[in-house]
Amino acid sequence: MNVNNDETNENASQSRISGCGTRLALVLIVLYCFVTIYSTIFAIWSFFLGINAGFQGRDTLFCNRIELSKVDCKVVRNSFLREQNEIIQDVQKAEVRITKVRGQGKLKTYRYNYQIFLVTKSGLYTLFYPEDYFEPQNTAIFKSEVSYINNFINNPDENSIKIEEREYALSSIKRGIFLLFIGWLPWMIFFVYFYIVLITLKPTGRKS
Known part of the structure; x- marks a missing residue:
């Protein structure tokens, strides 16, 4: 049992x-x-x-002298699927704006936001999108690009320039x-x- x-x-x-x-x-x-x-x-x-x-953020600036005192520029924004062209007419000068932003959290770190503009007769045009860095030494890099554009605008002997930016590859x-x-x-x-x-x-x- x-x-x-x-x-x-x-x-x-x-x-x-x-x-x-x-x-x-x-x-x-x-x-x-x-x-x-x-x-x-x-x-x-x-x-x-x-x-x-590898493609996103590869923005390229082309500037051509139409007349002695007239400069037109074109920004080519490349992405994986398409290419976008933007025309900026009557460019007067280039400017860089630097903003010091305080970070969040306990570390209280600071970062510097850099943004390049083209000044036209109709207003400001954002040339390259904002880029954030934690080192203020990058100021010289952005100012040199602005100086390069302004020197071209003020020099009637130059006919064209080309500047290529790769802003978003690392972030992507x-x-x-x-x-x-x-x-x-x-x-x-x-x-x-x-x-x-x-x-x-x-x-x-x-x-x-």
Whole structure:
């Protein structure tokens, strides 16, 4: 009688384990599908963002002297999918604006926002988008570009100039790495969880 009871209890225990294993397998399958879709989307997004990093922000300025006292410029903004041309007429001079911005948090660090403008008869035109740096030494770099443009405008012997900026390549690469990490994070969580489940369900052997 005791033998039959032991066999019955063992069969019931095995049935419960089998049922738990089936439910766990379904949960893992659903989780696997979710993680696969989620990670694939972010991996593709990160891939194209990384490619775009080589193109985005490669803004090029072309200035041509139409007359002795008239200069027209063109800004070519390149991205991965398209190229945008913007014409700026009657350029009078170039200016750089530097803004000291106090950072947030306990460190209270400062950064310097640099922005180059072209002054025209109709107003200001943003030549290159703002760029943030933490070192004030970059002031000389931006001022030299402004001086280069102004020297061309004031020198009637020069016919054209070209300036190329690569502002956003580094920031796009950083965003791509971050998105790639976010995309692979569910995979890492899934495999850690799966490993823990395997360790938990690992049979320890039955004592005789």
